[in-house]
Amino acid sequence: MNAIVRTTFAEPHPGLAEGADPITTEIVRQGLNAAADHMKRSLIRTAFSPIIYEALDFAVAFYDADLCMLAQAPTLPAFMGTLGFCVREAVEGVGGPAALAPGDVILYNDPYGTGSHPQDAAMVVPIFVEGRLVAYSAIKAHWLDIGGKDPYCTDTLDVYQEGTIFPGVKLYDAGRLVTDVYRMILANSRMADMVIGDINAMVAGARAGAEALAAIVERYGAEVFGRCVARMYAHGEALVRSWFEKLPDGVYTASSVIDSDGVSGVPVPFGVRVTVEGSGIVVDLTDCPDQTPGPINCPLPSTVAACRLAIAFLAGAGEQPNEGHFLPLEVITREGSLFHPVRPAPCFMYGIPSDHAIELIIRALAPAVPGSVPAASGGDINALVWWGNREDGGAPWADGAPHPVGQGASPSADGASALMYISESATRFTPAEVWEARNPWRVERLALAEDSGGPGRYRGGLGLDLSFRCLEDQYLTSALARTALAPWGLSGGLPGRPNRLTVEYPDGTTEEHSLRTRIPLPKGTIVHLRTGSGGGYGDPSERDPRAVADDLREGYITEDHARRHYPHALPARSR
Numbered sequence: 001m002n003a004i005v006r007t008t009f010a011e012p013h014p015g016l017a018e019g020a021d022p023i024t025t026e027i028v029r030q031g032l033n034a035a036a037d038h039m040k041r042s043l044i045r046t047a048f049s050p051i052i053y054e055a056l057d058f059a060v061a062f063y064d065a066d067l068c069m070l071a072q073a074p075t076l077p078a079f080m081g082t083l084g085f086c087v088r089e090a091v092e093g094v095g096g097p098a099a100l101a102p103g104d105v106i107l108y109n110d111p112y113g114t115g116s117h118p119q120d121a122a123m124v125v126p127i128f129v130e131g132r133l134v135a136y137s138a139i140k141a142h143w144l145d146i147g148g149k150d151p152y153c154t155d156t157l158d159v160y161q162e163g164t165i166f167p168g169v170k171l172y173d174a175g176r177l178v179t180d181v182y183r184m185i186l187a188n189s190r191m192a193d194m195v196i197g198d199i200n201a202m203v204a205g206a207r208a209g210a211e212a213l214a215a216i217v218e219r220y221g222a223e224v225f226g227r228c229v230a231r232m233y234a235h236g237e238a239l240v241r242s243w244f245e246k247l248p249d250g251v252y253t254a255s256s257v258i259d260s261d262g263v264s265g266v267p268v269p270f271g272v273r274v275t276v277e278g279s280g281i282v283v284d285l286t287d288c289p290d291q292t293p294g295p296i297n298c299p300l301p302s303t304v305a306a307c308r309l310a311i312a313f314l315a316g317a318g319e320q321p322n323e324g325h326f327l328p329l330e331v332i333t334r335e336g337s338l339f340h341p342v343r344p345a346p347c348f349m350y351g352i353p354s355d356h357a358i359e360l361i362i363r364a365l366a367p368a369v370p371g372s373v374p375a376a377s378g379g380d381i382n383a384l385v386w387w388g389n390r391e392d393g394g395a396p397w398a399d400g401a402p403h404p405v406g407q408g409a410s411p412s413a414d415g416a417s418a419l420m421y422i423s424e425s426a427t428r429f430t431p432a433e434v435w436e437a438r439n440p441w442r443v444e445r446l447a448l449a450e451d452s453g454g455p456g457r458y459r460g461g462l463g464l465d466l467s468f469r470c471l472e473d474q475y476l477t478s479a480l481a482r483t484a485l486a487p488w489g490l491s492g493g494l495p496g497r498p499n500r501l502t503v504e505y506p507d508g509t510t511e512e513h514s515l516r517t518r519i520p521l522p523k524g525t526i527v528h529l530r531t532g533s534g535g536g537y538g539d540p541s542e543r544d545p546r547a548v549a550d551d552l553r554e555g556y557i558t559e560d561h562a563r564r565h566y567p568h569a570l571p572a573r574s575r
Contacts, residue, residue, distance in 0.1 A: 020231035024220065028228040031216045032071035033320055036060055039137060039209030040073035046204050048197030051142055054434055055401050056427045058141035060205065062213055063087050064229060065097070065133050068323035070213075077312075078354065078423035079140045081305025082115035084323075086122035087136050089113030093168015097133055100126040103175030105203050109146070110167045111159055115301030117348040118163030119143045119152075123171070123199075125206040129217045134225075137209035139202045143195045144398045145387075147188035148348075151398050152385035152477040154262040154515040156295045156346040164188040171203070190387075190396050236324030241279035243315035244328060247368045251275050254364035255287075258356055259484045261294030262349055262515040267484070268292060270338060272357060274364045279328055283307045283361060286334040288353075294515075295346035296338070298353040303339040306354040306423075307331050310361035313422060314369070349515065352481040355380060355423050366490065371411045375454065376487035378405025378463055378532025380480060380499055381424050386439065388474035399439050401430045406453055406461030406496055406533030408487065414547075415461030415534030417448055417556075440472035441527075449497070449530065451557050455565035456493030456536020457543050462556060463497060463531040470527070476503075476519045482532055483514040493536030494565070500530040545569035 039060045047053040059079030061072040067088050072080050090108035091097060108114065109121035122140040126133055145151045148163035156162050169181050182196075189195045217225045255271035270288035274281065291297045298306075308326050319325070333340035338353055359376055366373040385400035402424050407415040420427050432443040445467035454460035478501050486495035503511045506524035513519060521527065548569035551557045562570055 020227035022231070024224065025228040025231045028216060028220065028225060029071070029232050032062060032213065033073070035209055035212035035216065036062060036071045036073040038212050039139065039205050040075055042208040043139060043141070043201050043205035046201035048194045048201065049144055050430055050434055050438060051144065051400055052198055052201070054428060054430045057402070058139060059083060060137075060139050060209065062209065063136045063138060065135060068233065070135060070229060070322060072320060074320070074426040076427055077309050077425055078302065078305055078351065079116070079120065081308040082301040083122070083138050083140055085301035085304075086114050086140055087124050087138050090122060090124045090168045094170055100133060101174045102126075102128045103172060104170055105172035105206065106168060107166045107171045107181065108168045109163075110165050111162065111347050111350075112299050112343055113301065114140065115299045115303075115305060116140075116350060118146050118148065118165055121146070121166070123202040123206045125210045127210045127214055129214050129222065132222065134217055134222065135213055137206045137213065139206050141198065141202055143189070143198060144400070145190045145195065146185070150477060150517050151190065151387050152400060152479065152517070153295065153348045154477060154479055154517045156348050157263065157293065158344040158346050160344060162295070162346060162348045191398050194398075232322050233324030233327075236319070236322050237327040239319070240311065240315045240325050241328050244276055244281055245279045247276045249277050250368065252364040252368055254360045256356060256360050257485060258296060258352060259481055259514055261292035261296045263294030264292070268296065268338070270353070272360045272364055274361060276368060280330065281311065281328055282330045282332060284332040285339040285357065286332060286337065288334070288338040290337055291341035291345040292338060295348035296350070296352045297341035297345045297347040298339050298350045299347050300333065300340050302350050302354045303333060303357070304331055306357045307361065309423060310358045313358070313362060314365065314372070349479060351381065351423065355421060355481070358422055363488070373490070374410040374415065375408030375456070375460060375490045375493050375535030375537050376496070377407045377415070377421060377461070377534050378496065378499060379421065379482040379485075379487055380405065380532065381421050382499055382529065382531050383479040384529065385477045385479070386441070386474055388440070388472065390440065391472045397439065399435070402427060403466065403529060403531050404429055404464055405499070405531045406463045408490075408534040409454065409456050409458035409460050409493060409537035411491070411537055412458070414459045415453065417453070417462040418464050419461070440470065440474060442469045442471060443467070444469050444526070448556070449533065450555055451561040452497045452533035453556070454487065454489050454494045454496035454534060454536035455540040456489055457538025457540065458493070458536065459543070459547070459551065460487065460489070460493070460496040460534030460536050463533040464529070466529045468527045468529075470521045470523055470525045473523050474521050476521050476527065478513045478516045478519060480514045487532055487535040489535035490537050492539035494540060496533035496535045497530070499532040502528040504528060540565045541568055543569065
């Protein structure tokens with residue numbers, strides 16, 4: 001059955017917005033953004049795990065009492081679009097708004113409400129001013145382990161294998177720690193000390209954000225604050241609608257193929273249908289298979305988040321969005337399908353179809369906005385998760401990180417090299433020094449991959465070549481996608497290279513992996529990660545010879561590559 005999904009939880013109040021002073025509104029808007037950044041910084045400074053304080057694998061935001069997003073800090077975009085669902089389900093899980101009190105902290109990590117795997121948990125703090133519930137602060141962050149069959153899984157068969165689920169429980173009740181919940185968390189994690197450290201940091205960050213937002217409401221009063229918020233929402237909506245009004249009405253489509261569901265090994269095709277009508281847009285994801293046996297099913301919150309990300313990429317004008325920016329968007333899904341699975345379908349690798357859908361929506365709209373859409377990027381976060389027990393003492397350890405890819409070339413510029421994929425665009429690439437100081441491996445190669453960018457009038461961005469030497473026995477989960485599908489070029493541009501992982505064992509044998517859980521890595525094994533590059537834009541024969549010369553000088557391409565794709569740019573004696 002098809003379902004029309006509301007992507008926002010409340011309608012704006014235009015009458016209320018008309019009474020707001022524009023200067024005060026801008027001060028309130030910037031104050032909210034600053035408060036969200038304060039929440040972000042508090043979490044970073046107190047977190048235990050590099051995946052939070054270095055990779056920034058988290059999101060922070062404020063929501064009003066109607067569950068509309070007030071502000072966010074630049075953090076993990078894929079999480080950001082799901083936080084409204086997290087807040088709604090967390091609050092309902094403890095009995096609704098009437099069951100809340102000052103000092104409460106709610107823990108929620110049910111994948112069908114967060115849109116993620118159970119390791120991506122949310123902390124929600126209700127914010128009261130003068131006894132009235134005015135807003136919520138929320139943080140969603142990745143925990144290293146919460147009792148799944150493995151710390152990171154690509155082969156689960158149902159959601160119950162993926163981790164311990166907390167379906168909306170109070171971790172703090174009116175300021176008092178609920179010790180039973182705390183002890184359950186400790187009992188269900190292989191790395192309990194690290195996880196508890198990160199949980200305490202999340203609580204501190206959400207409380208810091210709550211205090212900062214409450215101060216803004218107290219400064220201006222609830223009535224003025226409400227009018228300013230309504231005007232913020234109205235501005236965001238008008239901005240996005242003005243962009244879509246310029247597009248020709250019509251139906252735009254695109255299709256692609258996911259490598260595998262992680263279990264069957266069978267490719268998974270799907271398509272998107274984007275309808276532009278007036279100032280609104282409808283993204284239809286019903287042209288996809290039924291939910292799969294393997295864990296690439298994408299729960300509804302992350303499906304909505306993918307659509308929001310694509311729209312923000314195209315029409316957001318670089319602003320930090322609020323709820324108003326997404327009012328023009330409608331999403332249609334099919335219950336029981338890849339993009340609207342039902343329990344107990346596994347969904348640990350939900351990010352694969354979500355990430356794929358973002359670029360496919362953008363590609364579908366390319367004919368409607370000629371000159372504004374880039375070629376494909378490496379298309380994946382290339383997540384690797386490592387764990388084991390240390391040789392000296394046997395202490396458990398784990399670490400994980402996304403890795404950068406090349407970005408697609410645009411109609412006016414080469415693609416950027418080695419940046420995080422759009423769904424992780426505010427995250428960071430962990431420094432090699434941090435990796436080597438904390439983990440039993442050595443980074444032996446970290447370099448831009450020459451010749452990897454898709455040729456074109458404008459070249460695709462380069463991927464990365466990384467090699468890790470294992471200094472102790474350990475395990476690795478490879479969560480690579482887009483290993484079979486090369487990043488597409490546009491307008492005659494050629495494709496880039498896909499992602500690739502090769503494990504080189506001490507005896508000289510090698511294995512290739514994409515989605516694979518718990519790969520044994522004996523001491524001395526070398527793991528080679530080759531992240532994907534961007535596709536090219538335009539015919540390579542039209543590339544400026546000076547740009548080719550610059551690429552040769554900088555080592556981005558070799559002379560053999562230039563001879564194959566840009567012979568017009570080489571001196572006659574070099575051809």
